[in-house]
Amino acid sequence: MAGIKELDDSIDGYVKDIIEMASEVLSIPAIAPESDGDGEMEKAKCVARIASSWGFDRIEYYNSPDPRVAAKERPNLLLTLKGSDPARPPIWIFSHIDVVPPGDLNKWSADPWKLRVEGDRMIARGVEDNGQGLFASMFAAKALLESGTRPRRDVKLFLVADEEVGSAKGMVYLIKQHRELFGDGDLYVVPDAGDPDGAMIEVAEKSIMWVKMRTFGKQVHASVPSKGVNANLAAMRFLVSLYDELHERYPDMDDMYDHPISSFEPTKKEANVPNVNTIPGEDVQYIDCRIMPAYDPAEVLEFIRMRALEFGESAGVTFEFCTVQMEKAAPPTPADHPLVGMLKDAVMEVYGTEAKPVGIGGGTCAAILRRAGLPSVVWGRLEDTAHMPDESALLSNYLGDAKVFLRLFLS
């Protein structure tokens, strides 16, 4: 048994081990077949071999079949550390094992699969996304294992496949085929987004709806507008009135979000006529909608269609709508969920940062968990270099995040 101070000290002593393990693990490209890659299984086996040498209580695979990869399976690797108090619900940390391709190699200052260390900064593909969550959670467990200290609750580190292209073979598969693993009262952390202070505990997301709007009028010479119908003018008039109406109709507000209300922004506009002296008979415009979870995006689209019909009748134009993207928000994790409080306390103790629950874009494994009725939070202290050339992460953040996870394991 070791106290928190001793355990923090042993985490601080892991710098060499972290660099060594990260060099080995991150040298294995683990890229989805959709991106013409492979390698998740090799990477998972490498991690499993290291984990077994540390003495985890259980190491199990929940693989999903996939004929497209060499192993014919996509790995979902579960590392378990038994807790001392069976009455406490387990804590789960989901890190994804896959990475995105490096992209244009000329934009990298060196080989993306060869970890470089420059002072506090490590550079390699996957070192932040999602290496930081993966290594920080594992090294928190290592500190416990080495000192013979049991966590108070079961610690479940799940290394999942396929996050970067939608999680069908990872998180979605696990929820579909192995839902019984996950208890309703368990604690779920997804260390896959955050800011450089570690101040954001993501608990909610908005729905995203991108609408393409085509407006049809009648093309004519610009000197005789009464002989035609200006589709560009009608589209602009409609959008201005629609903008106000949407904000009035969907007023739900929550300061937890960076932009605290729904947004309905007319954005992209396709080119219409190439010359100045023709009134366009057709116009194409897009609206980027970020809708508060209180509303159903399909209902918002219906309202837009209904208003367009009325407007079109009076203006002599017709409209056509389709959605380019439609992603319905999962129900938010309550901001007063016990896990949020535990994480706040841990972040304050380790980093001296006042973290608070926020709503953002979403798109991580947490959204899939929330949709399955499992409240989850997304947190990490990250440099935000994911998917970039020269992706990097700070060793000090690896150590700090490990100490934060350690506190969650011990509470």
Ligand SMILES: [Zn+2]
């Ligand atoms: Zn990620």
